[in-house]
Amino acid sequence: MAATTQAAGTVITARDLVKRYGDLTALAGASFEVARGEIFGILGPNGAGKTTLVEILEGLTRPSAGTATILGLEVTEQPVEVKRRIGVQLQASSYHQYLTLREILELFGSFYPRRADPLELLRRVHLEDRANARMRTLSGGMRQRFSIVAALVNEPEVVFFDEPTAGLDPDARRDLWAIVREVRASGATVVLTTHYMEEAETLCDRVAFLHRGRISALDTPQGLIRGLNAAYRVTCTTSAPLEAAAVAAIPGATRVVQEHAADGYVLRLRAAAAPPVVAALTAMVERAGVTMLDLAVEPATLEDVFIAVTGSEWDG
């Protein structure tokens, strides 16, 4: 009865998931599908509902409404069967402080019919020489790496990572990205939450924007940016100010701002396509008889997407 139909290659189906805590609606109806072998990112600022959403998928939190199906199993109907086949790294959890890393992995492995070798797991995250150390002797980055492999003890088909890189320095973060990519390469589907734009952009195959409990956009990072209609950031520094109204009138230019900085007048705008806007800008500078000191054209980022779809500034 619980085996809901799922399209071939789909491992997760979320349908109208709602979670209310009293008057507060943490999740206001989220629907999406995740395909086998994807790294699927859930991106949103703090309090957006990311943890609530993944913990519903993991069977830790009961949804107020809606259904979640994983590997053909409905989570609220068959939580144990689901838990056997998924791996979980929780945002706010630690492991037993009186056990060594190896003992913890052996312990968690004993909860599953299928289990990986603890030392092999530790090797995957370069912690093999810490096998007999206890949690409290590890650095923050080591702990995060450990909590990643602790999610892999049962060789899961789907793995959930909730903000795996929160609070880590850039080097440690890049280490973790490599590990997540390896996890996917070994055949698992990865769902991760993050509030780092660049992490979602470089690591995820597809990204869902979660904003105030709703999914406000969902696509590949490139697809999201292309769909913006403002795929480039143009920054132009001139010796004297340009007429703002004239700049705003350039076809394809949006969100024009100009400010006086130490090295000249900085004009920032977004452009759907770079060449026509740059050409128009160059012509305007020549007409006004001012000198162009600098010109930079960069592709837009997910941050621009967030601002465009939510209408609010990114404060994650």
Next chain:
Amino acid sequence: MLTLLGASVKMVARDRQSIFWALAFPMIFLGVFRLFSVDSARTTALLVVADVRTEAGATLLAALQAVPFLDVEVRPGLSEDAALAVLQERKSDAALVLTAGAAGAPASAQLITAVNDPVRNAITVAAITSVVDRANLALTRAPQAIELHARSAGVHRTTYFEFLGPGIIGMGLMNFATIALAGSLSRYRSEGVLRRIRATPLAPWRFFTSVVGAHLLVAGVQVVVLALVAEALGAHVLRGGLPFLLVSLYGTLIFLNIGVIVAGKVQGRGAVEGAANAITLPMMFLSGSFFPTSSLPAAVRPIVEVLPLTQMLHALRGLALDGDSLLDHWPALLIMTAWVVGTLLIARVTFRFADD
């Protein structure tokens, strides 16, 4: 399940706080009570001032030395004042000063006692009086009309330290079970370990069984270690044998359930430990760990007698001190069973894996 139990045992054994409550705390009590044991000062130090070269002196001294509870010291030629000074310096509990009488007159013996324990004083005076009487008879070579034969019936009167042994073991089990288990469960929760375990297919009852089972195993070791220490110090608990161990663990089950209830009802780790102490501390005194519950006011006795530790200690003392069998203590076991079942049911409904 075995891996889980093993890991749980390791966690208890490596937790310093648990081990403190399990072993160090009760051992401190055993040691302190042994040091200040009320039973230890059983002899009376007697200073004898007499010329033992005289027949009277020699006869009296021999008779005094035959009294087991007298610790006799002879200082011939000491004046009565000097003897008093010795008493004042508390170097002796009593002094007997023998002065030879003038020719033909009887010798006089002054007995001065210093101990302010009236019972002991009376015993000392009575013993010395009888010794003097006997010496008189011997010296006058009068025929004896009645010959007294005293012997021990082999009845063992329980010493205070022996009474204390099971009390401290029971107290140690209660403190360990309630405080250590409540503490580790609330730590599991606040650190998110419980939530992480809930994300695995492990059934909650298995988790609980292993944690409670691990504490029970450690409690078994605790009973054996404390019993050996108590025995070595002079409290003869080993006479209780296997039934003693079984009753100990049965009672521990109650206190473990109470630990689960406290961890489930109270939020925050410090508050949990405070609440666990608030439950165990009064029980430690009310239930007769250190003195018999019969010495409590009659008004509180009915309440005190239904407490689990009280019943557990009744049974443990009966087994260790009176050589009772388990069956002799069926009322205690019945009350304990009511506690085991009741606390288990409450623990089941109060404990939540995570605040959902």
